[in-house]
Amino acid sequence: MNIGEKIKALRKQKGITQTELGKKCQISQVQIARYENGVNRPSQKVLKKIASGMEVPVNFFDDIYSINDDTLDAEYDRLKKVLVKDEYKFVLSKIFNSLYLTCQAEMSLNDD
Structure with a gap:
């Protein structure tokens, strides 16, 4: 699972939209979509914002x-x-x- 897929799976698990996540992280919905679709790759600084917005430790995204x-x-x-x-x-x-x-569990989230 790449970083975008992991962001998307976690966002869906949390039951929030791209727009809601963007507002929490001060990132546009378009940019969230780009990360999730693998068009762009978030920097470490952005990952910290996303982790904070989804209330997970930043190391949730480590080592991928x-x-x-x-x-x-x-x-x-x-x-x-x-x-x-x-x-x-x-x-x-x-x-x-x-x-x-x-x-x-992650694979079943991706099947949605």
Whole structure:
């Protein structure tokens, strides 16, 4: 999910229009639409305004540019080497399950 899609999904989840979000953030509705449609990419300063307007921490939008499959594979391999205790494996399984449910919820928002 790119940044625009994430903004749109969160905005819809919050039940606000582009115009309402724009007013909260002091950004035009047209510009909000451009971010959501991937025409423009918001700066970090704008992301802070959007995060504030939607009452989420700015890090809600973090790492969406830099994580790739190689990074994830390397992190997974690193974890496999140290997860020797069953309780660690249990906690990791809960984290993966939570992530899976979050991804499913985001995908259902995008289907709208």
